[in-house]
Amino acid sequence: MTTNHTKFAILGVLTTGCRSGYSIKQMIDTSLNHFWKISYGQIYPTLKKLVDEGLASVQEHAQEDKPDKKEYHLTDKGKEALHAWLAEPLESIPKEKNEWLLKLFFSRHQDRSNTLELLKNYHQNLQSVYTNYQAIEEMIRSNHQDDEDAMYWLFTLDYGKRTTYAAIEWSEDTIRAFKEEKR
Amino acid sequence: MTTNHTKFAILGVLTTGCRSGYSIKQMIDTSLNHFWKISYGQIYPTLKKLVDEGLASVQEHAQEDKPDKKEYHLTDKGKEALHAWLAEPLESIPKEKNEWLLKLFFSRHQDRSNTLELLKNYHQNLQSVYTNYQAIEEMIRSNHQDDEDAMYWLFTLDYGKRTTYAAIEWSEDTIRAFKEEKR
DNA sequence: CAAAACATGTAATGAGTTACATGATTTC
DNA sequence: GAAATCATGTAACTCATTACATGTTTTG
Numbered sequence: 445m446t447t448n449h450t451k452f453a454i455l456g457v458l459t460t461g462c463r464s465g466y467s468i469k470q471m472i473d474t475s476l477n478h479f480w481k482i483s484y485g486q487i488y489p490t491l492k493k494l495v496d497e498g499l500a501s502v503q504e505h506a507q508e509d510k511p512d513k514k515e516y517h518l519t520d521k522g523k524e525a526l527h528a529w530l531a532e533p534l535e536s537i538p539k540e541k542n543e544w545l546l547k548l549f550f551s552r553h554q555d556r557s558n559t560l561e562l563l564k565n566y567h568q569n570l571q572s573v574y575t576n577y578q579a580i581e582e583m584i585r586s587n588h589q590d591d592e593d594a595m596y597w598l599f600t601l602d603y604g605k606r607t608t609y610a611a612i613e614w615s616e617d618t619i620r621a622f623k624e625e626k627r
Numbered sequence: 628m629t630t631n632h633t634k635f636a637i638l639g640v641l642t643t644g645c646r647s648g649y650s651i652k653q654m655i656d657t658s659l660n661h662f663w664k665i666s667y668g669q670i671y672p673t674l675k676k677l678v679d680e681g682l683a684s685v686q687e688h689a690q691e692d693k694p695d696k697k698e699y700h701l702t703d704k705g706k707e708a709l710h711a712w713l714a715e716p717l718e719s720i721p722k723e724k725n726e727w728l729l730k731l732f733f734s735r736h737q738d739r740s741n742t743l744e745l746l747k748n749y750h751q752n753l754q755s756v757y758t759n760y761q762a763i764e765e766m767i768r769s770n771h772q773d774d775e776d777a778m779y780w781l782f783t784l785d786y787g788k789r790t791t792y793a794a795i796e797w798s799e800d801t802i803r804a805f806k807e808e809k810r
Numbered sequence: 811c812a813a814a815a816c817a818t819g820t821a822a823t824g825a826g827t828t829a830c831a832t833g834a835t836t837t838c
Numbered sequence: 839g840a841a842a843t844c845a846t847g848t849a850a851c852t853c854a855t856t857a858c859a860t861g862t863t864t865t866g
Contacts, residue, residue, distance in 0.1 A: 449729060476729070489819090534730070538727075542721050547712075607793045610793035649846080668849095
């Protein structure tokens with residue numbers, strides 16, 4: 445049985461000062477971007493469920509007329525649930541799927557020029573990912589310097605940077621090896 | 628619009644000598660393990676669809692009595708479909724979700740000892756993944772030495788090894804930094 | 811005043827996992 | 839002869855994406 449981590453991702457983000465579905469989405473798309481993703485189709489129903497389960501409370505700022513602006517807060521029960529989830533051990537490392545590698549794996553069935561294109565293109569994409577990580581790092585260092593969270597956030601970011609850097613080096617070496625080969 | 632790569636993964640594996648749903652599963656669980664995964668619930672329906680679309684042919688070895696043993700082969704149309712898919716460019720690098728990093732990100736809300744446990748545990752898991760890659764590499768080098776595929780297979784494996792190695796180093800450094808901090 | 815950003819939600823669809831169901835063949 | 843491996847498949851379910859639908863507030 446695998447736990448549904450989405451619920452806990454939202455629970456966690458609610459500890460960081462995000463109070464609306466919209467800002468939760470923003471936070472995950474920026475600061476958690478290198479290891480998590482989410483859509484509004486998950487956020488709003490989950491938020492409703494959290495309130496139903498008593499893990500979060502909501503205050504509706506029904507401003508005079510029509511618009512609902514909702515502010516979510518973790519309840520004590522919600523904090524407990526977060527802590528309990530954190531303490532749960534994980535068994536195995538997540539398996540990612542990578543279509544670039546899938547194509548490379550079968551690239552014998554393709555022109556060498558296309559394979560080279562694939563590798564170069566991948567290299568370029570990795571570089572922009574790396575640049576993005578640097579930008580997030582700057583943001584954390586300037587906006588959350590004294591934040592108790594900062595250390596942990598930088599740890600996860602460092603993970604992203606290092607593995608991406610290794611991938612960049614791999615792509616460069618692989619392009620070189622591929623050109624070298626059969627010459 | 629995103630293409631469904633599962634279909635092409637199977638199309639590709641059919642070029643490697645795998646002829647049954649069972650052996651496709653085996654192949655993906657071993658040699659493509661570091662960047663792809665699949666379940667029988669995907670394989671058998673997809674195989675049927677490939678035949679319907681004329682991308683694969685099937686010969687049923689109905690051995691005298693009951694058991695159906697099926698042998699799948701790529702058709703010319705199937706090969707074309709594979710080549711066309713290979714030539715299609717990819718736009719962005721795949722986003723993986725990582726629950727370990729998700730927990731680490733929120734670890735301020737947890738005892739330091741638990742966080743250390745998480746990191747050590749992750750480190751250990753990464754090491755066994757790395758060991759597994761080495762085993763796959765040995766297998767490819769010994770069983771597919773002269774294989775035209777071998778070069779590409781080793782490229783993708785090298786990717787897995789390098790990024791995993793970077794993650795292992797990260798976990799070691801992070802454990803060190805975490806112990807160091809606030810002392 | 812237009813565009814961008816803020817803000818919330820649902821329904822349909824797609825993708826994938828898991829449990830269930832069954833049976834043959836090989837190996838120890 | 840028991841256990842492991844080979845072998846095929848479906849149905850229910852879970853999870854997540856996408857498209858749709860709507861409206862406000864801020865900024866240039």
